[in-house]
Amino acid sequence: xxxxxxxxxxxxxxxxxxxxxxxxxxxxxxxxxxxxxxxxxxxxxxxxxxxxxxxxxxxxxxxxxxxxxxxxxxxxxxxxxxxxxxxxxxxxxxxxxxxxxxxxxxxxxxxxxxxxxxxxxxxxxxxxxxxxxxxxxxxxxxxxxxxxxxxxxxxxxxxxxxxxxxxxxxxxxxxxxxxxxxxxxxxxxxxxxxxxxxxxxxxxxxxxxxxxxxxxxxxxxxxxxxxxxxxxxxxxxxxxxxxxxxxxxxxxxxxxxxxxxxxxxxxxxxxxxxxxxxxxxxxxxxxxxxxxxxxxxxxxxxxxxxxxxxxxxxxxxxxxxxxxxxxxxxxxxxxxxxxxxxxxxxxxxxxxxxxxxxxxxxxxxxxxxxxxxxxxxxxxxxxxxxxxxxxxxxxxxxxxxxxxxxxxxxxxxxxxxxxxxxxxxxxxxxxxxxxxxxxxxxxxxxxxxxxxxxxxxxxxxxxxxxxxxxxxxxxxxxxxxxxxxxxxxxxxxxxxxxxxxxxxxxxxxxxxxxxxxxxxxxxxxxxxxxxxxxxxxxxxxxxxxxxxxxxxxxxxxxxxxxxxxxxxxxxxxxxxxxxxxxxxxxxxxxxxxxxxxxxxxxxxxxxxxxxxxxxxxxxxxxxxxxxxxxxxxxxxxxxxxxxxxxxxxxxxxx
Ligand code: PRX
Numbered sequence: 115x116x117x118x119x120x121x122x123x124x125x126x127x128x129x130x131x132x133x134x135x136x137x138x139x140x141x142x143x144x145x146x147x148x149x150x151x152x153x154x155x156x157x158x159x160x161x162x163x164x165x166x167x168x169x170x171x172x173x174x175x176x177x178x179x180x181x182x183x184x185x186x187x188x189x190x191x192x193x194x195x196x197x198x199x200x201x202x203x204x205x206x207x208x209x210x211x212x213x214x215x216x217x218x219x220x221x222x223x224x225x226x227x228x229x230x231x232x233x234x235x236x237x238x239x240x241x242x243x244x245x246x247x248x249x250x251x252x253x254x255x256x257x258x259x260x261x262x263x264x265x266x267x268x269x270x271x272x273x274x275x276x277x278x279x280x281x282x283x284x285x286x287x288x289x290x291x292x293x294x295x296x297x298x299x300x301x302x303x304x305x306x307x308x309x310x311x312x313x314x315x316x317x318x319x320x321x322x323x324x325x326x327x328x329x330x331x332x333x334x335x336x337x338x339x340x341x342x343x344x345x346x347x348x349x350x351x352x353x354x355x356x357x358x359x360x361x362x363x364x365x366x367x368x369x370x371x372x373x374x375x376x377x378x379x380x381x382x383x384x385x386x387x388x389x390x391x392x393x394x395x396x397x398x399x400x401x402x403x404x405x406x407x408x409x410x411x412x413x414x415x416x417x418x419x420x421x422x423x424x425x426x427x428x429x430x431x432x433x434x435x436x437x438x439x440x441x442x443x444x445x446x447x448x449x450x451x452x453x454x455x456x457x458x459x460x461x462x463x464x465x466x467x468x469x470x471x472x473x474x475x476x477x478x479x480x481x482x483x484x485x486x487x488x489x490x491x492x493x494x495x496x497x498x499x500x501x502x503x504x505x506x507x508x509x510x511x512x513x514x515x516x517x518x519x520x521x522x523x524x525x526x527x528x529x530x531x532x533x534x535x536x537x538x539x540x541x542x543x544x545x546x547x548x549x550x551x552x553x554x555x556x557x558x559x560x561x562x563x564x565x566x567x568x569x570x571x572x573x574x575x576x577x578x579x580x581x582x583x584x585x586x587x588x589x590x591x592x593x594x595x596x597x598x599x600x601x602x603x604x605x606x607x608x609x610x611x612x613x614x615x616x617x618x619x620x621x622x623x624x625x626x627x628x629x630x631x632x633x634x635x636x637x638x639x640x641x642x643x644x645x646x647x648x649x650x651x652x653x654x655x656x657x658x659x660x661x662x663x664x665x666x667x668x669x670x671x672x673x674x675x676x677x678x679x680x681x682x683x684x685x686x687x688x689x690x691x692x693x694x695x696x697x698x699x700x701x702x703x704x705x706x707x708x709x710x711x712x713x714x715x716x717x718x719x720x721x722x723x724x725x726x727x728x729x730x731x732x733x734x735x736x737x738x739x740x741x742x743x744x745x746x747x748x749x750x751x752x753x754x755x756x757x758x759x760x761x762x763x764x765x766x767x768x
Contacts, residue, residue: 124505128512128545130521134494138541140403140555145542148555155556156184156584160395163402163435165199166190167364170391174582179612180602181589182582184392189364192371192390193236193269196434197229198362209439212413212462213258216305216445223258225437228265231258231353233360235266238352242297242328246271246365249293249373251326252420253277253286253317255304256444259332259349260420263299264372264430268390271365275373275385278421279304279311281709283319285383289375292385293591294325299349303335308449310335318342367391373591374423376529377646378600379636385591386529392584394435396533400554401432404523404537405466406495413492415441416468417455422643423529424499427585428468432533447473452480456488456515467515468497468525470642474507474515475672482514490515495540496522500642501674502630508547526550526630528616529644530601532585535559536628551627557583561620561628566605566613574621576634578605578613586614636733638667638675645677645712647733653707654679654700659687664723664731665714668740676715678740679704680723693719716740 130138148155157173160166170188200206206226214220223231244250250267252274254260260276267274275293277286290298300317303310314331318340321329331339332349368389375383401407405414414433418424433440441462447455459467477485496516503511503524512522521540527533535557536550543551553559558581561569569575579586590597605613619631633639636647647665654663662682667675683696691699697717705713718739724732 124546124548126505126509126547128521128547130541130543131519134406134521135541137408138539139406139408140539140541142542144403144539145555152556152558152581156395159399159556160185160188160391160584163398164190164195164391164394166391167194170367176582176611179582180598180614181594182392182586183368184389184582184584185367185395188367188391190367190391190394191269191271191362191364192394192431193232193265194362194364195394196265196268196431197225197232200225200437201229203437205437208409208437210434211258211261211440211442213442214444214458215257216308216443216449218450221258228258228262228434230358231262232265232269234356234358235262235353236269236360237356238330239266239270239272239297241356242330242347242352244270244272244297246369248272248297249275249295250297250299251275251277251286251290251293251295253279253281253298253300253313254332254420255279255301255306255313255334256419256425256442257301257304257332257334258442259299259301259334261430261434261442264420264426265434268371269360269362271363271369273370273372275375276421276426277375278419278709278711279313280421280711282706283316284707285709286316286320287324288383289385290320290324290326292375292383293373296325297328297330298326299330299332301332301334302339303337305335305445306449307446310337312337312339314339365390368588370588372426374426374529376423377637377644377649379646379648381646381648381652383646383649384593384596384600387588387591388532388585389588392586393532394431396583396585397427397432398435399556400525400534400537401428401438402436403539404525404534404554405468405497406540407436407438407466409437409439412438412465413441413462414438414466414468415443415459415462415464416497417443417447417470417473418468418499423527423532424468427533447477453484453487456485456490459490459493460488463492465492466495466497467493468499470500471498471503471507472501472641472673474498474503474511478507478510479672482510485514491517493517493520496520498522498524499527501639502550502632503548505547512547521545522547524548524550526618526628530587531579531583531616532587535579535583536630546623546627549623549627549629553628557581560613561622562605562613566608569622571622571626572624574619574631577616577618577620577628577630579616580608580610580613638665638677640667640670640675640677640711641673643711649708650677650679650704650712650714653704653712654681656707657700657703659683659691659696660700661685662723664733664736666733666737666740668715668737670715677712678736679714679717680720680736680739681717682720682723
């Protein structure tokens with residue numbers, strides 16, 4: 115994370131080059147149009163960027179905040195917008211996906227081919243009884259079938275819930291149950307770090323006793339799988355034999371498109387719900403303007419897994435709605451060699467590259483010789499997402515990957531916002547390393563004090579969004595009270611309507627530019643992935659040897675934050691395990707309960723946890739311990755000896 119000191123001393127500026135400005139997609143006229151008539155502007159974007167089977171007459175219905183309706187009486191089909199219309203416009207031969215498997219196999223699909231595949235998949239799903247509104251869980255590696263499945267589901271007006279392939283069977287089951295999914299689409303396995311990791315076996319463990327009627331299995335890893343006759347079907351059989359003709363039906367703009375689960379401040383993940391017309395408008399608009407997309411000539415690559423919101427908005431829906439050509443890569447950046455990503459940029463002549471600061475920092479550590487060995491001269495725009503990018507990483511990214519000239523767009527947004535909200539525009543903004551800078555045209559936000567009043571320039575506060583936006587979440591699946599409570603209650607009575615509370619701290623500099631400072635709640639950001647302290651704590655206490663636990667996000671040079679847990683063992687088990695053994699068992703237990711991404715970097719076995727007199731765990735103190743800082747004021751502690759005990763234990767553990 116950025117330290118405030120390094121931010122305050124960062125004064126370098128990088129204006130766009132005249133050559134870039136001359137061909138830039140976003141011009142000052144865009145910002146002027148949004149400023150003069152915000153809703154009219156969004157209406158124009160929706161009409162220009164999308165095909166509406168039935169045009170809308172009203173842009174926004176905000177009569178029931180915080181539940182927005184955008185373009186409500188319009189009708190469209192999301193998949194038609196991402197596929198058929200490009201083919202009908204004569205761009206069927208343009209490559210949509212250059213897919214590269216980790217072992218080096220590859221497959222390119224043109225828009226015509228991708229359209230045909232999606233039509234077949236839609237017919238196959240319809241034959242399995244999938245109809246509008248049904249929920250379908252996806253648990254897949256990054257293979258073309260993941261994109262095909264998402265679009266086929268969208269084409270039928272059904273709702274996908276993509277679960278990242280690194281989540282455990284328990285996590286998958288919880289998501290299947292919450293959404294009452296009737297079908298799971300998975301693969302036998304996928305490639306990661308030179309090996310096949312099984313997926314089907316996890317699905318088998320997750321679906322028993324759930325609402326799932328069928329499991330559709332893509333053959334990818336060629337690993338052995340168990341088969342349940344009548345329930346399990348091979349994708350290549352069901353989809354391979356399906357008809358390639360399928361007419362897209364138009365659904366209303368607010369038809370739900372997907373649920374995506376994300377971590378919150380409590381143990382239970384939230385099913386963030388997104389709908390069709392507004393979402394597609396804002397992802398297409400931002401993808402085009404923030405990345406300066408010229409779809410005829412650019413090759414775009416976003417390294418996110420489709421299991422995260424970045425993969426939904428900037429691998430699937432944004433780029434395909436815009437008719438872009440993109441790279442899709444299955445594996446890890448360092449397999450089979452540490453230059454794999456740069457090799458792919460050279461191979462496909464990638465011109466727009468979008469990744470996370472954690473990746474950039476790990477490449478920085480490895481040294482510039484690795485990227486320097488490849489021809490990266492095709493790069494003209496770089497993007498960053500997921501966490502604040504520290505100025506040092508920003509400069510390295512621009513110099514080493516961007517040839518010293520590529521603008522970097524530092525994009526701030528969330529699963530809940532659906533699309534980019536804050537970002538420089540590469541042909542307009544004079545860039546400041548480390549700052550996400552400005553709301554994109556059409557978005558209104560503020561940094562406020564705890565009472566909702568805007569802070570002065572030069573001060574910090576809480577980031578809020580002050581006006582509804584097209585791709586905003588439409589609720590939490592099955593729990594709209596929680597939606598209101600989490601995001602809208604804190605500033606419910608603001609003049610002019612409720613403010614959306616993002617959960618991020620931010621600072622406005624003297625120019626009014628935004629610097630994101632990280633989460634202000636108990637949500638951690640590990641390698642750009644959101645993890646909840648409460649969810650990991652509840653996984654820890656579910657283990658029989660654990661009496662109590664507290665989890666904090668500690669600063670980590672590469673991953674931004676890392677999970678550090680403090681655990682009190684049950685008295686009857688404490689003697690059976692050395693701290694090292696207990697810590698190893700529990701790290702494994704968290705990985706099995708939630709997924710490997712949640713595995714704590716360290717677990718400290720302690721005798722007590724520091725609590726306030728009212729019994730609240732003092733996480734800030736634990737964070738100090740985890741980050742190796744001197745312990746601050748402990749006068750509010752119920753028992754001031756606790757921290758001493760904790761640090762003694764840690765010393766003993768080495
Ligand atoms: O804390 C912010 C951080 O990531 C959170 C959203 O996480 P998620 O919903 O998983 O979506 C990640 C990808 C959009 C935010 O609340 N975050 C995201 N982008 C940035 C960021 N923090 C600082 N700068 C960013 N560019």
